[in-house]
Amino acid sequence: MQIGPYPFSVRVVLAPMAGITDLPFRKLCRRFGAAFAVSEMVSANAQLYGSIKTQRKIDHRGEAKPRVVQIAGADPRAMALVARFNADNGADIIDINMGCPAKKICRQQAGSALLRDQSLVRKIIGAVVEACDLPITLKIRTGWDENSRNAVAVAKLAEEEGIAALAVHGRTRACGFHGQAEYETIREVKQGVSIPVIANGDIGTPAQAKRVLDFTGADAIMVGRGARGRPWLFQQINRFVEDGVMVDEPAIEFQYQIVAEHLQALYAFYGDTMGVRIARKHLAWYTKGLPGGSEFRRQINSETLSVEQSRKVKDFYQRQLADHILAA
Numbered sequence: 001m002q003i004g005p006y007p008f009s010v011r012v013v014l015a016p017m018a019g020i021t022d023l024p025f026r027k028l029c030r031r032f033g034a035a036f037a038v039s040e041m042v043s044a045n046a047q048l049y050g051s052i053k054t055q056r057k058i059d060h061r062g063e064a065k066p067r068v069v070q071i072a073g074a075d076p077r078a079m080a081l082v083a084r085f086n087a088d089n090g091a092d093i094i095d096i097n098m099g100c101p102a103k104k105i106c107r108q109q110a111g112s113a114l115l116r117d118q119s120l121v122r123k124i125i126g127a128v129v130e131a132c133d134l135p136i137t138l139k140i141r142t143g144w145d146e147n148s149r150n151a152v153a154v155a156k157l158a159e160e161e162g163i164a165a166l167a168v169h170g171r172t173r174a175c176g177f178h179g180q181a182e183y184e185t186i187r188e189v190k191q192g193v194s195i196p197v198i199a200n201g202d203i204g205t206p207a208q209a210k211r212v213l214d215f216t217g218a219d220a221i222m223v224g225r226g227a228r229g230r231p232w233l234f235q236q237i238n239r240f241v242e243d244g245v246m247v248d249e250p251a252i253e254f255q256y257q258i259v260a261e262h263l264q265a266l267y268a269f270y271g272d273t274m275g276v277r278i279a280r281k282h283l284a285w286y287t288k289g290l291p292g293g294s295e296f297r298r299q300i301n302s303e304t305l306s307v308e309q310s311r312k313v314k315d316f317y318q319r320q321l322a323d324h325i326l327a328a
């Protein structure tokens with residue numbers, strides 16, 4: 001797959017997830033082989049440019065190229081401005097959000113709500129493509145609802161307007177996150193355009209990744225929720241998809257090393273107080289399914305100090321290791 005000047009030797013990318021795909025998590029996923037990692041969405045509301053939240057979202061310190069920033073909004077001019085703002089602040093690729101089903105976003109007719117208005121889709125893409133020289137990508141769902149599954153039409157107009165690659169989540173807006181993602185529409189999209197198509201939705205294992213790539217003919221797949229607490233999934237997917245090798249879950253010592261590094265990165269990025277809070281959800285995902293995990297999560301949720309949080313995490317993983325050795 002190639003997007004603008006960027007060629008990719010692997011076929012899996014990290015999906016944008018608000019509240020999750022911050023700089024520390026993106027770097028971790030890239031390290032494990034994600035071809036690229038899309039940032040949390042940056043609002044087109046210019047009044048927010050200076051906010052701490054936005055400043056964190058546009059922080060790319062130490063992030064490998066290409067840095068992909070997602071923008072969200074419904075006004076073509078504001079979208080053009082936020083695209084340029086990000087181009088000036090280190091983005092290499094701009095991704096337009098037309099896939100988010102969140103009420104907060106759709107109420108402003110942004111995100112997946114845009115799929116109902118193809119002429120507005122065209123105007124937004126045209127304005128953003130015109131505004132900056134970077135490759136512009138687009139993320140959509142298959143349509144607004146069952147009766148208006150217009151992904152193929154949107155994909156074609158996106159290609160005409162200069163979109164460099166398209167990610168398609170195999171659900172309509174109305175589906176939210178319910179039911180199973182379907183890949184037939186993604187296959188039709190792939191057949192209908194010649195820009196790279198990235199298939200997204202419910203891909204959480206190397207075998208699923210391969211099945212979706214084979215079925216849709218997509219150029220790459222995009223993983224969101226499956227990577228939470230498992231950034232090494234990218235390595236597992238790459239080895240299986242590219243070489244047919246199924247890699248085991250990493251040893252518990254290695255998992256601890258990654259978790260500990262992730263915690264330190266969160267404390268450094270957000271500061272201690274907020275870092276501890278943000279770390280809680282990641283720790284819940286990392287420890288899901290591990291023995292004693294639910295008790296650990298209860299304990300950790302009342303912890304407010306980073307040193308104490310780190311110590312409890314260390315103790316938890318040491319117990320995992322001891323139990324593992326005893327059981328062997």
Ligand SMILES: Cc1cc2nc3c(=O)[nH]c(=O)nc-3n(C[C@H](O)[C@H](O)[C@H](O)COP(=O)(O)O)c2cc1C
Pocket residue numbers: 015016017018019020040041070097098099100139169200201202203222223224225226
């Ligand atoms: C917590 C959360 C936040 C998300 N935020 C965004 C977002 O900001 N922009 C976007 O385009 N999609 C967003 N998504 C959708 C994901 O990018 C992805 O399309 C969806 O989760 C399906 O992929 P998955 O089954 O691999 O998770 C979000 C999903 C989750 C779970």
